Amino acid sequence: MAAQNRLAEAAPAPPALLVEDVSHSYGTRRALEHVNLHVAPGRFTALLGLNGAGKTTLFSLITRLFDVRSGRIRVHGHDVTRAPGEALRALGVVFQARTLDLDISVRDNLLYHAALHGIGRREARARAADVLAEVELAERERDSVRQLSGGQMRRVEIARALLHRPRLLVVDEPTVGLDVASKSVIVTHVRRLVAERGVAVLWATHLLDEVAAEDDVFVLHRGRIVADGTATTLIAQTGAADLRSAFSSLVGPAPEEPA
Amino acid sequence: MSSTVATRRGFTPGQYLICLSGIVWREALRFTRQRERFVSALVRPLVWLFIFAAGFRQILGVSIIPPYQTYVLYEVYVTPGLMAMIQLFNGMQSSLSMVYDREMGNMRMLLVSPFPRAFLLISKLLASTAVSVLQVYAYLVVAWLWGVDLPPWGWLTVLPALALAGFMLGALGMLLSSAIRQLENFAGVMNFVIFPMFFASSALYPLWLVEQSSPVVYTICRLNPFTYAVELIRFALYMEIDWVSLAVVAGMTVVFTLGAILAYDPSRGLIARRGGGPG
Structure with missing residues (x-):
C-alpha cells in the first residue's frame, strides 16, 4: 500500500483536460476532425475560433452532452465516457447559452x-x-x-x-454581448482563480483581446486545430505583428472587437 | 499512469437523496412561482366538472359497473377521468417545460450533473409526479365542495394509483420532449397526443357505451394506456385494485421511462443527433 502511495505521489499529475484525436459529425457534416488539445493544471488556456469553428461541439463533448464516439476526453485523468461522474465532478461549466432558471x-x-x-x-x-x-x-x-x-x-x-x-473550468464565449465593464469583471475574476487557486481554465472565445501573451492558445478552424502554443509563440511562428494578425493569417479575418 | 492519480469515489446514499430532493424542490418552487400554471391546472378539470358534467348528466346514463355498487351521478363517474386528465396535462406540461429548458439551456445543467443520468431523469419524473398529485388533491377538494361524494378512505388509497399514473404520464411526456425539436412543435403534441388520449379513453364515458356506438373506437380506447390510468385511479378511489390496469400502467411506465432514458443517453439518444450550437 505504501509503495502504491509512493508511486501515486511520484506519477506526474494528469492534464486538467486532455482531448485526444476527437472527431464528431452531425450526420454527414463533420464538426470536429482529429482534435488534440490539453489544458495544464493551473493554466489559462484559450480556445480561439470563429463562429462555427466547432467550439460549442467540443464543449458538448467535454461535458458529455454528446457522446464521444471517436477519440478520448479525460478530465483530471477521468475518461468522460467511462467515468462520467468523476469527470463531471471535477468540471465547472459555463455554456455559451444562458442556463439560469x-x-x-x-x-x-x-x-x-x-x-x-x-x-x-x-x-x-x-x-x-x-x-x-x-x-x-x-x-x-x-x-x-x-x-x-x-x-x-x-x-x-x-x-x-x-x-x-471544480479543478477545471470550461467557459464558452462568456463575454459575448456584454459591455466593457462586465467583461472586465469576468475576465479579471477568472484570471484570479487561475493565479490564486490554481484552477485550470479552458476559455473559448473569438475575442482576441481576452488572450494574454503568456496564455496557452489553441486555434480551432473548421473543426481542426490549426495551431497551438502560447500567444507569444503563435505570433512568432506566423511572423505576425500581433495576435490578431496571427489569427487572421491562420483562419482569415478576425472579427472586430466591440468598442 | 493516470489511473493511479485519478481515484474514483462514488456518491453516498445521502448525496443521492440531496440531489433528488433538490430536483423536487426546484420543480415545486417553479410551480408555486407560476401561479397561472396552478390555476389553469385546476380550472381545466373544473370547467369539465361544472359545465360539461352538468350537461351530460341528463343525457348520459351510467349503468352499474365496477367499481360502483349502485348508480352514480355523472359527476362521480367523470371525477377519476378528470383526475387523470390533470396528470395527463401535467405530464405534457412537464414535457413542454423540458423542451423550454432545453432551448433555454437549463436542461444542460441537469444533464452535466455528475450523478447517473438515469437517476437524474427519474428524479425529474418523481418531481413532476409530486406536483401532479398535489394538483389532483386540490381538484378533489373543490370537487368535494361541489358535492361530488367519494369514499373517505378513497382519498388515501388513490394516492399510490396517482403516483403510478402520474409517473407513467410524466415519462411519456419526457419521451416526447426528446423528440420535439422546438417549442413551436408542441402544438402537435396537443393535437396528436393529449386530445386523442383523453377522448379515446374511459375518462368521459364508460367503454361499454363506446363499444355500442363504434367497435373501432372501442378498440382504440382499449389500446390507449390512458384508459388504464383512469381505471386504476377509479378503482383505487373505491379501495379496489384493477389488476389489468395496474399491470398495463406499470408496464407502460417501464417502457416510457426506459425510452426516455435511452433518448437522453448521449451515446444512444436523439439529442446528440440534433446538431450543435453556433460555435
Whole structure:
C-alpha cells in the first residue's frame, strides 16, 4: 500500500483536460476532425475560433452532452465516457447559452446546482454566499434572475460553476454581448482563480483581446486545430505583428472587437 | 499512469437523496412561482366538472359497473377521468417545460450533473409526479365542495394509483420532449397526443357505451394506456385494485421511462443527433 502511495505521489499529475484525436459529425457534416488539445493544471488556456469553428461541439463533448464516439476526453485523468461522474465532478461549466432558471432567485439557482452535485443545504448556503461575494453580487442573492443584467447573469453562472469547487473550468464565449465593464469583471475574476487557486481554465472565445501573451492558445478552424502554443509563440511562428494578425493569417479575418 | 492519480469515489446514499430532493424542490418552487400554471391546472378539470358534467348528466346514463355498487351521478363517474386528465396535462406540461429548458439551456445543467443520468431523469419524473398529485388533491377538494361524494378512505388509497399514473404520464411526456425539436412543435403534441388520449379513453364515458356506438373506437380506447390510468385511479378511489390496469400502467411506465432514458443517453439518444450550437 505504501509503495502504491509512493508511486501515486511520484506519477506526474494528469492534464486538467486532455482531448485526444476527437472527431464528431452531425450526420454527414463533420464538426470536429482529429482534435488534440490539453489544458495544464493551473493554466489559462484559450480556445480561439470563429463562429462555427466547432467550439460549442467540443464543449458538448467535454461535458458529455454528446457522446464521444471517436477519440478520448479525460478530465483530471477521468475518461468522460467511462467515468462520467468523476469527470463531471471535477468540471465547472459555463455554456455559451444562458442556463439560469429565470423564474427563481439567484440563490435558489445556486442551491439547485449544489443539490445536483450532492452538496447538503447548509453547506450549499455557505458556499453560495461565498461565490456570490467573489463575483460582487452578494447583495443580489435574493433577487430573481430575471431582474439581473446580462453581465450579472454571466457572473452568477461563473459563481455557480465554481460552487462545487471544480479543478477545471470550461467557459464558452462568456463575454459575448456584454459591455466593457462586465467583461472586465469576468475576465479579471477568472484570471484570479487561475493565479490564486490554481484552477485550470479552458476559455473559448473569438475575442482576441481576452488572450494574454503568456496564455496557452489553441486555434480551432473548421473543426481542426490549426495551431497551438502560447500567444507569444503563435505570433512568432506566423511572423505576425500581433495576435490578431496571427489569427487572421491562420483562419482569415478576425472579427472586430466591440468598442 | 493516470489511473493511479485519478481515484474514483462514488456518491453516498445521502448525496443521492440531496440531489433528488433538490430536483423536487426546484420543480415545486417553479410551480408555486407560476401561479397561472396552478390555476389553469385546476380550472381545466373544473370547467369539465361544472359545465360539461352538468350537461351530460341528463343525457348520459351510467349503468352499474365496477367499481360502483349502485348508480352514480355523472359527476362521480367523470371525477377519476378528470383526475387523470390533470396528470395527463401535467405530464405534457412537464414535457413542454423540458423542451423550454432545453432551448433555454437549463436542461444542460441537469444533464452535466455528475450523478447517473438515469437517476437524474427519474428524479425529474418523481418531481413532476409530486406536483401532479398535489394538483389532483386540490381538484378533489373543490370537487368535494361541489358535492361530488367519494369514499373517505378513497382519498388515501388513490394516492399510490396517482403516483403510478402520474409517473407513467410524466415519462411519456419526457419521451416526447426528446423528440420535439422546438417549442413551436408542441402544438402537435396537443393535437396528436393529449386530445386523442383523453377522448379515446374511459375518462368521459364508460367503454361499454363506446363499444355500442363504434367497435373501432372501442378498440382504440382499449389500446390507449390512458384508459388504464383512469381505471386504476377509479378503482383505487373505491379501495379496489384493477389488476389489468395496474399491470398495463406499470408496464407502460417501464417502457416510457426506459425510452426516455435511452433518448437522453448521449451515446444512444436523439439529442446528440440534433446538431450543435453556433460555435
